[in-house]
Amino acid sequence: MTGVFDxxxxxxxxxxxxxxxxxxxxxxxxxxxxxxxxTAARLAALEAKAxxxxxxxxxxxxx
Amino acid sequence: xxxxxxxxxxxxxxxxxxxxxxRLALAFFAxxxxxxxxxxxxxxxxxxxxxxxxxxxxxxxxxxxxxDRMFETDFEDGSLDLLAIGPLPLPLLVLVKTVAHxxxxxLPLLVLAPVLAITLQLESTAYPALLASLVIGTPAxxxxxAIGAALTTGLRRAGVLLSLIVLPLYVPVLIFATGAVDxxxxxxxxxxxxxxxxxxxxxxxxxxxWAAAAALRLHLE
Amino acid sequence: MHKFANPTRFxxxxxxxxPWAAGLTIALFAAGLVMALVFSxxxxxxxxxxxxxxxHVPAAWMALFTYTVLAASGAASLIWKHPLADVAGxxxxxxxxxxxxxxxxxxxxxxxxxxxxxxxxxxxxxSVLVLFFLYLGYMAVWDAxxxxxxAGxxxxxxxxxGFINVPIIKFSVDWWNTxxxxxxxxxxxxxxxxxxxxxxxxxxxxxxxxxxxxxLIWRIRAELQARRVRxxxxxxxxxxxxxxxx
Numbered sequence: 441m442t443g444v445f446d447x448x449x450x451x452x453x454x455x456x457x458x459x460x461x462x463x464x465x466x467x468x469x470x471x472x473x474x475x476x477x478x479t480a481a482r483l484a485a486l487e488a489k490a491x492x493x494x495x496x497x498x499x500x501x502x503x
Numbered sequence: 504x505x506x507x508x509x510x511x512x513x514x515x516x517x518x519x520x521x522x523x524x525x526r527l528a529l530a531f532f533a534x535x536x537x538x539x540x541x542x543x544x545x546x547x548x549x550x551x552x553x554x555x556x557x558x559x560x561x562x563x564x565x566x567x568x569x570x571d572r573m574f575e576t577d578f579e580d581g582s583l584d585l586l587a588i589g590p591l592p593l594p595l596l597v598l599v600k601t602v603a604h605x606x607x608x609x610l611p612l613l614v615l616a617p618v619l620a621i622t623l624q625l626e627s628t629a630y631p632a633l634l635a636s637l638v639i640g641t642p643a644x645x646x647x648x649a650i651g652a653a654l655t656t657g658l659r660r661a662g663v664l665l666s667l668i669v670l671p672l673y674v675p676v677l678i679f680a681t682g683a684v685d686x687x688x689x690x691x692x693x694x695x696x697x698x699x700x701x702x703x704x705x706x707x708x709x710x711x712x713w714a715a716a717a718a719l720r721l722h723l724e
Numbered sequence: 725m726h727k728f729a730n731p732t733r734f735x736x737x738x739x740x741x742x743p744w745a746a747g748l749t750i751a752l753f754a755a756g757l758v759m760a761l762v763f764s765x766x767x768x769x770x771x772x773x774x775x776x777x778x779x780h781v782p783a784a785w786m787a788l789f790t791y792t793v794l795a796a797s798g799a800a801s802l803i804w805k806h807p808l809a810d811v812a813g814x815x816x817x818x819x820x821x822x823x824x825x826x827x828x829x830x831x832x833x834x835x836x837x838x839x840x841x842x843x844x845x846x847x848x849x850x851s852v853l854v855l856f857f858l859y860l861g862y863m864a865v866w867d868a869x870x871x872x873x874x875a876g877x878x879x880x881x882x883x884x885x886g887f888i889n890v891p892i893i894k895f896s897v898d899w900w901n902t903x904x905x906x907x908x909x910x911x912x913x914x915x916x917x918x919x920x921x922x923x924x925x926x927x928x929x930x931x932x933x934x935x936x937x938x939x940l941i942w943r944i945r946a947e948l949q950a951r952r953v954r955x956x957x958x959x960x961x962x963x964x965x966x967x968x969x970x
Contacts, residue, residue, distance in 0.1 A: 448772055451772070453837050454772050454775050456833050457833045460830070461830065468819065468939060469938070472939045472942040476945045476946040479945075479950045480949055483953050486960070487956065489960065
């Protein structure tokens with residue numbers, strides 16, 4: 441078993457790759473999650489403001 | 504048929520007229536090529552080596568320069584709406600306007616390209632290949648460009664977006680065209696390069712007419 | 725009213741799929757990273773840099789896969805006018821661009837110790853670079869056009885055109901590369917892959933796919949909610965206008 445502490449001379453390249461990978465993957469995931477949260481909150485606020493409008497649209501959907 | 508010729512004549516005439524794009528494209532082409540010796544040095548061997556690429560990249564940029572006006576001016580003054588409800592189907596309309604773009608910008612470059620290639624010390628054996636690659640390849644530039652032009656019609660800052668859309672799609676044209684010229688410089692057969700270049704052009708004609716027509720329809724609705 | 729029913733049905737399906745996708749993403753990434761960094765052997769030729777491949781290969785694969793998703797949703801948007809297709813394409817594009825960027829960066833980090841240079845105009849690297857520009861163009865079209873319906877159709881056309889071009893670009897770059905093959909480049913697809921490397925690679929593939937589904941659902945949700953917010957805001961404005969007029 442080689443492993444985490446035994447990357448040898450290539451350690452900076454391997455850790456650099458995984459560092460950037462985690463940064464990119466986590467960054468995009470966080471940004472996407474946040475946007476979904478923000479838009480959900482805004483939608484909820486708007487629907488609370490105009491509840492009768494929303495109900496009318498929903499009955500329209502069913503027909 | 505008469506309406507096709509009339510449209511072609513009108514578009515080419517407008518480009519050649521004062522303020523049209525033909526002269527601008529020619530001047531741009533010559534200037535861009537002229538810049539390269541200053542950049543890479545005046546050594547004959549270096550220049551001859553980069554000559555096919557330089558001429559082609561300059562031609563590609565010069566052809567792109569006038570793309571944003573391909574549909575834009577007709578869109579602004581409303582004549583595009585008239586043309587769209589006219590007798591010509593939209594893909595055919597795109598075909599005619601793209602041919603007009605080619606005649607008014609790429610065709611003049613064909614005359615200038617050998618002269619510029621001389622200043623770049625291109626070997627005389629490579630001239631047939633250079634001209635052949637330009638004749639076969641530049642239509643692809645116009646047709647791929649038509650897609651970008653149609654997509655960006657009526658947008659603010661259309662020029663930058665247009666180049667971002669169009670330039671990556673130009674890569675195969677550039678590769679096969681300069682491949683042919685390089686092959687000729689080194690005494691190899693140019694036919695396979697030119698045949699692939701022709702195939703790319705054919706695909707560009709078909710896809711370009713369809714996609715540009717679909718894009719124009721969006722903006723005309 | 726299928727225009728409204730469709731996103732609703734999708735959101736229901738997404739809500740069912742989402743916990744699984746998110747759970748799998750975490751589990752597979754955890755297992756994959758441990759396998760890739762701890763329990764897999766060094767390559768006899770590449771040393772520990774072979775571990776970069778467990779990130780690089782799935783990223784490059786997902787970059788292509790996501791572009792296929794873009795083109796498919798573009799085609800669905802143009803042919804069937806499916807209302808969700810535009811949203812799916814818009815949501816997928818940044819994920820694909822991120823995968824492409826990751827593939828490029830890890831490729832460079834692998835190339836420096838192995839090829840002795842950060843960048844080689846190698847056929848694969850070059851095609852992926854062009855793919856990255858295609859993603860940028862697609863996203864730029866969405867940004868440039870204000871009307872969402874028009875933007876969606878325009879982006880769909882570009883995605884389909886780009887998809888037709890991807891094999892042509894790949895072929896041309898391969899062709900070009902054989903003309904200009906630099907002597908220093910050795911082929912990376914030489915020896916067969918050892919079983920000890922298949923495990924981390926497979927796990928990371930799974931993790932990337934689960935990640936894609938998870939983030940895609942988040943982004944589609946956000947986009948659908950943003951659209952409803954805009955529609956409701958318009959409605960409210962019109963309502964207050966009408967009331968003030970009376």
